[in-house]
Amino acid sequence: MLGPPHHFQSGDGTPPEGLSPLLPSFGFTQEQVACVCEVLQQSGNIERLGRFLWSLPACEKLHKHESVLKAKAIVAFHRGNFKELYRILESNQFSPHNHPKLQALWLKAHYVEAEKLRGRPLGAVGKYRVRRKFPLPRTIWDGEETSYCFKEKSRSVLRDW
Numbered sequence: 001m002l003g004p005p006h007h008f009q010s011g012d013g014t015p016p017e018g019l020s021p022l023l024p025s026f027g028f029t030q031e032q033v034a035c036v037c038e039v040l041q042q043s044g045n046i047e048r049l050g051r052f053l054w055s056l057p058a059c060e061k062l063h064k065h066e067s068v069l070k071a072k073a074i075v076a077f078h079r080g081n082f083k084e085l086y087r088i089l090e091s092n093q094f095s096p097h098n099h100p101k102l103q104a105l106w107l108k109a110h111y112v113e114a115e116k117l118r119g120r121p122l123g124a125v126g127k128y129r130v131r132r133k134f135p136l137p138r139t140i141w142d143g144e145e146t147s148y149c150f151k152e153k154s155r156s157v158l159r160d161w
Helices: 030-043 046-055 066-078 082-091 096-118 124-133 152-160
Strands: none
Touching: 030 046, 030 066, 046 066, 066 082, 066 096, 082 096, 096 124
């Protein structure tokens, strides 16, 4: 994993330029925590990611970091805790580069819930109805409608072409 925290500090105990200070009583910077979250997500090791998140100290700044929030959303999804997933996605703003992954989690969670209610897999029409009933929150969506698998801008470019 990461080396000891003292490698990331200068001789006077302050972090080198561009790095945040160590989190109190934890020994890692916010950036290091975010990096661990990203690596565990990409490796698909969701159980270990969940344990790592559980071990984080109660520090609001840390828990509001986008990588930590995204990791919490992924863990909530994999544990079937969709209520927590929706709360995280609806109450925190996310960068556009994270939107596709988070949108997929939002939709898949709603599909799974709808399938449980109906007792059978959803078809294309069922999924369409779920998307209409549970639109993406503004926190993970650029606001542009998708129609026939193309965003409106793309459709107008194709029409003009």
